[in-house]
Amino acid sequence: MPAILSPTSIRGIRIGNAQNEEALTGCTVILCEHGAVGGVDQRGGAPGTRETDALQPVHLVQEVHAIVLSGGSAFGLDTASGVVRYLEEKGVGFDTGVAKVPIVPAAILFDLDIGDAKIRPDAQMGYQACLNASDEPPAEGNVGAGCGASVGKILGIHQAMKSGLGWDAFYLGGGLIVSAIVAVNAFGDVIDPQNGQIIAGARSLQKGPLRIGEAGYFANTMEVMKGFVGRTILSFAMRGHTVIGCVITNARLNKEQTTKVAQMAQDGIARTIRPAHTMLDGDTIFAIATGEKKADVNLIGAYAAEVFGRAILRAVRSATPAGGLPAANPSIS
Secondary structure, eight states: OOSSOOGGGSTTOEEEEEEETTTTEEEEEEEEEEEEEEEEEEOSSOOOEESOGGGSTTSSOOEEEEEEEEOSGGGGGGHHHHHHHHHHHTTOSEEOSSOEEOOOOEEEOOOTTSSOTTOOOOHHHHHHHHHHOBSSOOOOBSSGGGTTOEEOOTTOGGGOEEOOEEEEEEEOSTTOEEEEEEEEEOSSEEEETTTTEEEEOOBOOOOSOOOTTSTTSBOOHHHHHHSHHHHHHHHHOOSOBEEEEEEEEEEOOOHHHHHHHHHHHHHHHHHHEESOSOTTBOOEEEEEEEEEEOOOHHHHHHHHHHHHHHHHHHHHHTOOOBTTBOOSOGGGO
16 A cells, blocks of 8 residues: 555556636646546536536447546636647547547536636646646645635625645555545535534624634524525525536446446535535536456445545645635634
8 A cells, every 4th residue: 555545546547736826726637548437427506517428328438538627617628628638649549540539528616706707727727737747646725626616605705715625545455446536616514524513614794703613603504595694695696616526446347337436426525515416516526447456336436425525624624715715724724
């Protein structure tokens, strides 16, 4: 087992980030240049994706060559074009007989309400993220697709909190690894499932020198939703929230099984975000399997949910204050 277990501990996986720290937006690229079986599960009512149809089990293409997570709302889907260019230059792609076409599914989150809305991740940023990719443990916090991420937005962005990019990994023995990387930009609050407490989310409108974790600091999105103010806000709420991420394993799975892993990983969102999978969220999870180790899909799926939930918590706890928003970790807030 590697000294530091991360998604890039899996052979053939490299991860790169690129961001504009002043505009507070960026993208994250998961490269699997030798090909990996891909799957996807999308829940919630406001997704933004590219090439997810290719991942459906009944479709021709069996492998992907990269996954892209990006800020910038729909504009950010352009980052995948830069990744496609990078892979084509390296001769990587689905062989059509006349050209190798890189298969690069992508998902985006909405971060235009923090930083500079006129600057978005583009093809060049996607290309740069590929150049930055390595097999070292990825950076976390205000980097890549998590650069402009925030959570707890029922009372507006000014009462939200900063989130970011996070990852985690499990070693299951026999060389088998299940890992995840996620950018957390949820409408709801992030919950520690160990105690049910909010660790980041919508902040109360109450005046006073409250510190994170003190009674009255958090508004509690679920409580706000059921009140008159919450119902009024929801009727005008902007559809600009989502959790996007990827489960990465070296298990040997087919497309149907990899899709099932992505589905099961959604439980990680349900355990750590309240509410989850709303009409205001996109909540798209990719899964890729490199095929090194024989494994049962039920085992991989069960731990995919665990590792995805832990990655969400790390994304929040590793974030630093930005754009006028505080972060969850008192030591860096």
